[in-house]
Amino acid sequence: MITTITLNVSVDKAYHINETVESGKVIRVATCNMTAGGKGLNVSRVIKMCGEDVLATGFVGGHTGALVEDLLQKDEIKSKFVHTKGETRNCINILDQDNVSTEFLEPGAPVSEEEKNLFIKEFDEILDKTNVVTISGSSPQGLDKDIYRVLIDMVKKKGKKVILDTSGELLKEGIKACPTMIKPNSEEMESLLGVGINNREEIINSAIKLHKSGIEIVVVSLGGEGALLVSEDGIYQGKPPKIEAVNTVGCGDSMVAAFAVGFERGYSPVESLKYAVSVSAANALTSSTGSFIKEDAYKIFEDIKIIKI
Numbered sequence: 001m002i003t004t005i006t007l008n009v010s011v012d013k014a015y016h017i018n019e020t021v022e023s024g025k026v027i028r029v030a031t032c033n034m035t036a037g038g039k040g041l042n043v044s045r046v047i048k049m050c051g052e053d054v055l056a057t058g059f060v061g062g063h064t065g066a067l068v069e070d071l072l073q074k075d076e077i078k079s080k081f082v083h084t085k086g087e088t089r090n091c092i093n094i095l096d097q098d099n100v101s102t103e104f105l106e107p108g109a110p111v112s113e114e115e116k117n118l119f120i121k122e123f124d125e126i127l128d129k130t131n132v133v134t135i136s137g138s139s140p141q142g143l144d145k146d147i148y149r150v151l152i153d154m155v156k157k158k159g160k161k162v163i164l165d166t167s168g169e170l171l172k173e174g175i176k177a178c179p180t181m182i183k184p185n186s187e188e189m190e191s192l193l194g195v196g197i198n199n200r201e202e203i204i205n206s207a208i209k210l211h212k213s214g215i216e217i218v219v220v221s222l223g224g225e226g227a228l229l230v231s232e233d234g235i236y237q238g239k240p241p242k243i244e245a246v247n248t249v250g251c252g253d254s255m256v257a258a259f260a261v262g263f264e265r266g267y268s269p270v271e272s273l274k275y276a277v278s279v280s281a282a283n284a285l286t287s288s289t290g291s292f293i294k295e296d297a298y299k300i301f302e303d304i305k306i307i308k309i
C-alpha cells in the first residue's frame with residue numbers, strides 16, 4: 001500500500017471564467033469544479049487512478065474537513081485523518097478564457113501539539129502496512145519546520161521508501177533525513193541550494209549535487225520539457241511530445257503519484273520516469289486538478305523520448 005501525507009488539506013475550487021482576471025472587476029464564474037486538495041490529496045487521487053491501493057493521511061477539521069472526507073469517499077480513496085479543532089482551508093484556482101491559471105492558497109488552520117502527537121502515533125502504526133510514503137506540500141500553522149524530517153526518519157527506520165515534494169524551509173529541513181526521492185522544479189532547487197539556475201547544465205549540476213548529498217533519486221520537473229532524473233543508474237531526461245495543455249495545476253502532484261506507483265510496482269528509476277512523464281502530461285490535458293484519462297497517458301507514453309545525458 002502507498003500512504004500519502006497531506007498536513008495542509010484543502011477544498012480546491014477551480015473557477016472557469018470566460019474573461020481575463022482584472023483587479024477591481026466583478027467576475028461571474030461560468031463553472032466550478034470542487035476537489036479534495038492540498039498537494040498530497042491530488043497525489044492520492046492520481047495513485048488511485050493508476051490502480052494502486054492508497055491511504056490518505058493528515059489533518060482535517062470542521063465542515064470543510066468533513067467535505068474533504070466525503071469527496072475522498074466518492075473517489076473510493078481510503079483515509080485516516082486526525083481531526084483538528086481548526087477548520088480546513090479552501091484553495092481557489094481561476095482558469096481564464098486562455099487557460100491561464102491564477103491561484104489563491106489559504107493558510108491552514110493551526111494544529112495543536114496534542115493533535116500533532118496523535119498524528120505521529122497513528123502514522124507509526126500505519127507504516128507497518130505501507131511500502132511507500134509520499135509527503136507533499138505546505139504545513140499548517142503550529143507545526144515546526146522540521147516536521148517532515150521527523151516523519152522521514154520514522155519511514156526510513158522501518159525500511160520503507162519516501163518521496164518528499166515540498167519547498168522552502170520544509171524542504172531544506174526535510175532533506176537532512178535523506179528521503180528516497182525529491183521532486184523540485186528549478187525554482188525550488190534554486191532556493192534550496194541558494195544559487196541561480198539559468199540553463200540546463202546548471203540544472204543537471206544542481207541535481208547531481210543533491211544526489212551526492214545522499215538522496216537516492218533526484219527528479220527535477222521541467223514543465224513541458226518533461227523531467228530530469230539523477231540516480232545511481234545515471235542521468236536521464238524524459239521528454240513528452242508537444243501537447244495542448246488545458247490545466248497544468250497538479251502536474252507536479254501527478255508526477256509524484258506515478259513515481260510512488262513505480263516504487264510500489266518495482267519499476268526501475270528510468271521506467272518510473274517514463275511512466276511519470278506520461279501520467280503528469282496527461283494531467284495537463286484535463287481541466288480537473290490531479291486527474292487524467294488513461295488513454296491520453298497511453299498515447300503520450302508511446303511518444304516519450306528518454307534521453308541519456
Ligand SMILES: Nc1ncnc2c1ncn2[C@@H]1O[C@H](COP(=O)(O)OP(=O)(O)O)[C@@H](O)[C@H]1O
Pocket residue numbers: 185220221222223224225226227240243245248250251252253255276277278280281284
Ligand atoms: N505543458 C506541458 N506539457 C507536457 N507535460 C507537462 C506540461 N506541464 C507539465 N507537464 C508534466 O508535468 C510534470 C510536472 O510539471 P511541472 O510544471 O514541471 O511541476 P510543478 O507543478 O511541480 O512545478 C512535468 O515534469 C511534465 O512531465
Ligand SMILES: O=P(O)(O)OC[C@H]1O[C@](O)(COP(=O)(O)O)[C@@H](O)[C@@H]1O
Pocket residue numbers: 008010012037038039040042091105136137138248249250251252253289
Ligand atoms: O499543499 P500546498 O503546498 O499548500 O499547495 C496547495 C495547492 O497546490 C496545488 O496542489 C497545486 O499545486 P501544483 O500545481 O504545484 O501541483 C493545489 O491543488 C493545492 O490545493
